[in-house]
Amino acid sequence: xxxxxxxxxxxxxxxxxxxxxxxxxxxxxxxxxxxxxxxxxxxxxxxxxxxxxxxxxxxxxxxxxxxxxxxxxxxxxxxxxxxxxxxxxxxxxxxxxxxxxxxxxxxxxxxxxxxxxxxxxxxxxxxxxxxxxxxxxxxxxxxxxxxxxxxxxxxxxxxxxxxxxxxxxxxxxxxxxxxxxxxxxxxxxxxxxxxxxxxxxxxxxxxxxxxxxxxxxxxxxxxxxxxxxxxxxxxxxxxxxxxxxxxxxxxxxxxxxxxxxxxxxxxxxxxxxxxx
Numbered sequence: 001x002x003x004x005x006x007x008x009x010x011x012x013x014x015x016x017x018x019x020x021x022x023x024x025x026x027x028x029x030x031x032x033x034x035x036x037x038x039x040x041x042x043x044x045x046x047x048x049x050x051x052x053x054x055x056x057x058x059x060x061x062x063x064x065x066x067x068x069x070x071x072x073x074x075x076x077x078x079x080x081x082x083x084x085x086x087x088x089x090x091x092x093x094x095x096x097x098x099x100x101x102x103x104x105x106x107x108x109x110x111x112x113x114x115x116x117x118x119x120x121x122x123x124x125x126x127x128x129x130x131x132x133x134x135x136x137x138x139x140x141x142x143x144x145x146x147x148x149x150x151x152x153x154x155x156x157x158x159x160x161x162x163x164x165x166x167x168x169x170x171x172x173x174x175x176x177x178x179x180x181x182x183x184x185x186x187x188x189x190x191x192x193x194x195x196x197x198x199x200x201x202x203x204x205x206x207x208x209x210x211x212x213x214x215x216x217x218x219x220x221x222x223x224x225x226x227x228x229x230x231x232x233x234x235x236x237x238x239x240x241x242x243x244x245x246x247x248x249x250x251x252x253x254x255x256x257x258x259x260x261x262x263x264x265x266x267x268x269x270x271x272x273x274x275x276x
Contacts (some may be wrong), residue, residue: 002085008103009036009083009108010090011076012067016043018247019051021229022094026056034090038079040072069179070195077194080186089189091182098226105224106183117188117216118209120177121224122168131228132162133181134174134220136270137210137263139254166274172220173273175213175266179205180228188216196254202244203251210255213266 010029014022022039029037038059039052043230044066049190052060061075071090080089086112090103102121105150110116136142142161182205190209195204209218255263 002087004033004104004107005035006085008034008090008104008107009038009076009080009086009088009089010034010092011038011073012092012094013042013072014039014041014043014048014094015066017048017094019048020132022048022051023056024097026058027090028097028100029090029103031100032098034103036086036166038076040067040075042068042072043068055118060145068197068200068204069202070199070208071197074194074197077184077189080184081190086186089184091179091184093180094230095229095231096181096226098224102224106127106221109219109221109223110183110185113217115141115217116219117185117192117212118177118218119183119221120181120219121183121226122220123178123181123224123226125226126229130168131178131216131230132164133178133228134172135163135176136161136267137176137206137260139260140257160271160276163274165276168220169222170184171222172270173213173217174220174270175210175218176206177209177218177220178228181226182208184212184217188212191215198250198254199247200243202247207254210262210266214262 012022012025026037036059038061039048040061040063041048042063046062049060049062052058063072063075077089080086088107106119106121110119120133123133125131138161142157163174192208192215194208196207199207212218
């Protein structure tokens, strides 16, 4: 039987990332038995190189330019697909950390059901609040209302979009997983493809999850928990808001603005399964 260290690889994409944050994430991975960890650094310089190679003992790649989130992760996803012993690849943000048993628990759940192509565990903010890491596939109105309307006017639609009516205490097959922690079966990646590199940042997680959802189960699983110190950069930076907007336009150009029958069918099935 293959060892966990051989079966799971992880990649972290950094951009001017704080060393303490990156160390905490890598230490969580190593403590959980994931020894093959790679950092792809989109920063303008290689200031993290020695820290990664000598202090953290992880792989380090510095592209010639900022590739964006999905394209940078694809470098390591391709390396995982080239290694037949790797069954799972974890796409993880540097601001995520967790207990040592989390990866073992997730692998156990994935091993128990080959129909699961992707999994995300229950996720909390550092202060203990639940984080909405699984959602309906978005329509343009979902994002416009969330971003630009007063909260009281958008509350009803937002509650439905973020699945806030559901207590997140049970497993569910959800077509949209947030990209902070995407535990991916390599077989699913071979069948469904990697991140779409047309998206520089933000909707690449929606796009990949829905493609995997076509052929596999994409599972929210509360049997393990993680902490994500989510920064929500596009709510704090005009530049990041512009990047978010441009890439969501690309997303809707690809999948459909008003008419997206797959979005309708996936969302209806999920809401039915959750009792709505």
